[in-house]
Amino acid sequence: MSSATDEFGPFCGALGCTEDADVVINHPEHGRRTVCENHAEGHEVVADV
Numbered sequence: 656m657s658s659a660t661d662e663f664g665p666f667c668g669a670l671g672c673t674e675d676a677d678v679v680i681n682h683p684e685h686g687r688r689t690v691c692e693n694h695a696e697g698h699e700v701v702a703d704v
């Protein structure tokens with residue numbers, strides 16, 4: 656969760672997804688990707704956004 660009031664966070668890196676990013680995952684093919692919590696499912700979460 657961001658404490659900033661008025662900031663555009665990074666967006667989910669999944670193709671076609673426009674959700675705000677929540678976490679960084681370690682993707683087996685793409686390495687570290689910043690994604691929303693839905694797309695983080697099934698992947699190793701390495702950091703919060």
Ligand SMILES: [Zn+2]
Pocket residue numbers: 667668669672673674690691692693694
């Ligand atoms: Zn997503």
